[in-house]
Amino acid sequence: MSRDVVTTPSAQARRPRQEETFRKLIDAARETLRGSSYAGLTVRAVAARAEVAPATAYTYFSSKNHLVAEVYLDLVRQVPFFTDVNETRPNRVQQALRSLALVVADEPELAAACTTALLSNDDSVRPVRERIGAEIHQRIKSALGPGADGRTISALEMSYFGALVHAGSGVLTYRQIADRLGYVVGLILGQPT
The missing domain is CATH 1.10.357 (Tetracycline Repressor; domain 2)
Structure with a gap:
């Protein structure tokens, strides 16, 4: 597979509101990690900080590793x-x-x-x-x-x-x-x- 074409199907498939939710979660994860350790990070805590339902957060990120990698x-x-x-x-x-x-x-x-x-x-x-x-x-x-x-x-x-x-x-x-x-x-x- 050639690396010359950068595609992010999940990003391309997101509608504007989904993209807004995704951004809120990414930003909340970054802010959370500025004040606490990786061990203390949870997708649920990031969702709360972003004011997003935990179930919604898990539709974007299947784990905290996934979330941090996206950050x-x-x-x-x-x-x-x-x-x-x-x-x-x-x-x-x-x-x-x-x-x-x-x-x-x-x-x-x-x-x-x-x-x-x-x-x-x-x-x-x-x-x-x-x-x-x-x-x-x-x-x-x-x-x-x-x-x-x-x-x-x-x-x-x-x-x-x-x-x-x-x-x-x-x-x-x-x-x-x-x-x-x-x-x-x-x-x-x-x-x-």
Whole structure:
């Protein structure tokens, strides 16, 4: 399956009111995680904060892992594409990966929750992980520009996701991995950054 086409059938199928409910739940989950831990998060508590019936919340999210994964996807989608042709290719890629790495840098509870949810074996998280991967792929491909080599894209994706595992496990902070990704971009592209 090609990652060049990013589709989110569930988002495409939602009507405006459903999209509004979905957004309320995502925002409520983000706010809840800013004040408490992943362990204390429940879909029911998020539904209450969003003023949505729990049964309705469960029609959108089958588990708290699913909910938190969707929160992370939402954050990734807010990261801009870096396509300024006046910037060098390594700088565009470095900016893209840095922005993606810093998505949860200043929110430790949210970062921990996202790591836990995304690394879970929850079947409902798998399609969200695939959509996150597609978003990362598109941003890297866009930053590289036309004619980007698939192997280069793959190497940058693997570097990015490996860096996230380091940050999620506490080996490095998100800010440290954002800095180190700049160095890795230079190595992969064969140019100093």
